[in-house]
Amino acid sequence: MNSRIPASTLTFLFMLCAVPATSAETVDVTADSLHIDRDRRMATFKGHVTARFESLQFFCAVMTVTYSEAGAITSLQATGGVTVKQKDATAKAATAIYDATQGVLVLKGNPVLETGGHRLLGDAIEVNLHTGRIDVAKARGTFMLNPGGAP
Numbered sequence: 001m002n003s004r005i006p007a008s009t010l011t012f013l014f015m016l017c018a019v020p021a022t023s024a025e026t027v028d029v030t031a032d033s034l035h036i037d038r039d040r041r042m043a044t045f046k047g048h049v050t051a052r053f054e055s056l057q058f059f060c061a062v063m064t065v066t067y068s069e070a071g072a073i074t075s076l077q078a079t080g081g082v083t084v085k086q087k088d089a090t091a092k093a094a095t096a097i098y099d100a101t102q103g104v105l106v107l108k109g110n111p112v113l114e115t116g117g118h119r120l121l122g123d124a125i126e127v128n129l130h131t132g133r134i135d136v137a138k139a140r141g142t143f144m145l146n147p148g149g150a151p
Contacts, residue, residue: 059083089115103130
């Protein structure tokens, strides 16, 4: 399939086919294709994927969304040239896994996190979006000690 499916159509299909009608959560997605596995409670989007969920924007080659029996989205896994944006922060990595139940984003595969003039690199970067805590394995980067310019 070479034609792109509009995001509004995918949102509707995902909610209709995959998630029970009681769920208020949606992932707005544009992708080249969609495969839904109702038995495993998974939806896989492939090809030029762009997605919005909660406060996050994802750009990647493949995204797999899992959800509970109740229809709540439990996780999103993005692979293939992943970029994740939230407000003024941008993260890039080979893979990103977002645990929606915990609010934790894990970036692996040469992850880079840039925000407010800071550039953080490591083997893995874990960001808790609820608390703001960031944990980095083998951290390195560039940090502005005085990002506001005040003494």
